[in-house]
Amino acid sequence: MPEFDLLVVGGGPGGYVAALRAAQRGLSVGLVEKERPGGVCLNWGCIPTKAMLRSAEVFQTVSAAAEFGVLTENVRFDFGAVRQRKDGIVKELTDGVAGLLRANGVTVVEGHARFVGPTAVEVHEVGPSPIFPGGPRYAAAPAAAIRRLEARDVIVATGSVPARLPIPGADLPGVVTSDGAFGLTEVPRRLVVIGGSAVGAEWASLFATFGSEVTVVELQDRLVPLEDKDIGVALGRSFEQRGITVLTGSTVESIAAGGPLRVAVGGPRARELDADVVLVGVGRRPNTADLGLEATGITTDARGFIEVDDQLRTGVEHVYAIGDVTGRALLAHVASHQGLTAADVIAGHPAHIDYTVIPAATFTHPEIASVGLTEEQARAAGHDVLAAKFPFAALGRSRTFGDTEGFMKIVAGQRHREVLGVHIIGPAASDLITEGALAMSLEATLDELADTIHAHPTLGEIGMETALAGLGLPVHIAPRKR
Ligand SMILES: Cc1cc2nc3c(=O)[nH]c(=O)nc-3n(C[C@H](O)[C@H](O)[C@H](O)COP(=O)(O)OP(=O)(O)OC[C@H]3O[C@@H](n4cnc5c(N)ncnc54)[C@H](O)[C@@H]3O)c2cc1C
Numbered sequence: 001m002p003e004f005d006l007l008v009v010g011g012g013p014g015g016y017v018a019a020l021r022a023a024q025r026g027l028s029v030g031l032v033e034k035e036r037p038g039g040v041c042l043n044w045g046c047i048p049t050k051a052m053l054r055s056a057e058v059f060q061t062v063s064a065a066a067e068f069g070v071l072t073e074n075v076r077f078d079f080g081a082v083r084q085r086k087d088g089i090v091k092e093l094t095d096g097v098a099g100l101l102r103a104n105g106v107t108v109v110e111g112h113a114r115f116v117g118p119t120a121v122e123v124h125e126v127g128p129s130p131i132f133p134g135g136p137r138y139a140a141a142p143a144a145a146i147r148r149l150e151a152r153d154v155i156v157a158t159g160s161v162p163a164r165l166p167i168p169g170a171d172l173p174g175v176v177t178s179d180g181a182f183g184l185t186e187v188p189r190r191l192v193v194i195g196g197s198a199v200g201a202e203w204a205s206l207f208a209t210f211g212s213e214v215t216v217v218e219l220q221d222r223l224v225p226l227e228d229k230d231i232g233v234a235l236g237r238s239f240e241q242r243g244i245t246v247l248t249g250s251t252v253e254s255i256a257a258g259g260p261l262r263v264a265v266g267g268p269r270a271r272e273l274d275a276d277v278v279l280v281g282v283g284r285r286p287n288t289a290d291l292g293l294e295a296t297g298i299t300t301d302a303r304g305f306i307e308v309d310d311q312l313r314t315g316v317e318h319v320y321a322i323g324d325v326t327g328r329a330l331l332a333h334v335a336s337h338q339g340l341t342a343a344d345v346i347a348g349h350p351a352h353i354d355y356t357v358i359p360a361a362t363f364t365h366p367e368i369a370s371v372g373l374t375e376e377q378a379r380a381a382g383h384d385v386l387a388a389k390f391p392f393a394a395l396g397r398s399r400t401f402g403d404t405e406g407f408m409k410i411v412a413g414q415r416h417r418e419v420l421g422v423h424i425i426g427p428a429a430s431d432l433i434t435e436g437a438l439a440m441s442l443e444a445t446l447d448e449l450a451d452t453i454h455a456h457p458t459l460g461e462i463g464m465e466t467a468l469a470g471l472g473l474p475v476h477i478a479p480r481k482r
Helices: 015-024 039-044 046-063 079-103 198-209 229-241 332-346 375-380 396-401 429-441 446-451 461-470
Strands: 004-009 029-033 107-110 112-117 120-124 145-156 160-162 175-177 190-194 213-218 245-248 251-256 261-266 271-275 277-280 284-286 319-321 360-362 368-372 385-391 407-413 419-425
Touching: 004 015, 004 332, 015 029, 015 079, 015 332, 029 145, 039 046, 039 079, 039 332, 046 079, 046 198, 079 107, 112 145, 145 332, 190 198, 190 271, 198 213, 198 229, 198 360, 229 245, 229 368, 229 375, 229 407, 229 419, 261 277, 319 332, 360 429, 368 429, 375 385, 375 407, 375 419, 385 461, 407 446, 407 461, 419 429, 429 446, 429 461, 446 461
Parallel strands: 004 029, 004 145, 029 107, 145 319, 175 277, 190 213, 190 277, 213 245
Antiparallel strands: 112 120, 120 145, 160 284, 251 261, 261 271, 360 368, 368 419, 385 407, 407 419
């Protein structure tokens, strides 16, 4: 008789949310986690980066306080205190997740799980981390099995880890992944960030605010290349205005040891850069090392991600997979939604996941958020596209905030004016995108957005104003010349 109805392997935003939902559906649930609960998101991803970015934002605001009539002198920051604040927030949240798991009756087993059959694992003890006090993340090969667990159903929720960059010098001291960057105790004087997507761009923004001389090297022709082109171009311009060097269409070919590291950049703007730290912000691979996946019979794609259907089934009966390890969209909220869906399916509730509306945010300065199709994607999908833009500078609330950079862009169908995508760069973008996501979920049109009374003065008015611009009836910007 299996010990649990459901065993979840991995306690990140996918796994712990699935465990909570399954327990609330009345299942007996076990969860194996080799580190602190919360996964990458709470420990080495979403939360710690945003905590530090918030410190950077406060520093930036206080540095410019005179503009607001607030007089401060000798504004400085204490990077140790920034890290301490971050650690405190991470601890509160991970303790909170542990408390929720307890309160819902989930049995948490600490250790490294290795499959010994489709629905059975051995749990191995793991040692302490050489990098993170209190976390066994980089433990050497697990010791002997301490416990065998079996369940009727299992969910693989082991997430992802940084991929190794296949270039000479990638293993030198001073070359860090995003995980390793949390170990930096000082702000590097010269920082080279490899990769200008969300993770790389956030670190670049953070350290530039704290005074590093930052260069971002990005293979594609713009930063955040998954975003609408206008957004990537605008972020590049903004970074350059802040003194960040942006080398797009470029690759790092090698890194050589030395007093400073020597970074060889190839491409149209080839050069050699000196760096105290090189931060590799590109590439994630599925976290399936030493997981014994072969014992389950699960198949993976060419990159090793586990293939699942819209009910998160792997194709092997009773074995499900969720989150980053499925490679679908490496975002915490996608992992959590997959977790809720898988738990419901396992508990016998009809559920399917729909990936049409996935908002995403990048917490650079200026902030970025988007949902739905970019203009290029909409055109490629055969839509007759109407693209409308509205600048934050034309909003009263932006002016009062002292943050007028950026714009909203709505991509809509020309004929029916249905919202196909919303793209924002500017203040509070990550919160404002919710209106875009709701508009897409409800299949709203520009007319419906424009007809919805928005409170004044708010940053949220930008949704209504952009829709009005799209309808050719802008109120607070001049109409386009015909
Ligand atoms: C720097 C950075 C910033 C990010 N910022 C954002 C953001 O702002 N918003 C956003 O949506 N996403 C962000 N992400 C992505 C987000 O962190 C991931 O999408 C999310 O954590 C994936 O959740 P998951 O549950 O699939 O896996 P994970 O969070 O990776 O959790 C997997 C868990 O499984 C455990 N585990 C693995 N193998 C085993 C095993 N064999 N036995 C026991 N336990 C095991 C791991 O210890 C880990 O705790 C960021 C990522 C990074 C790196």
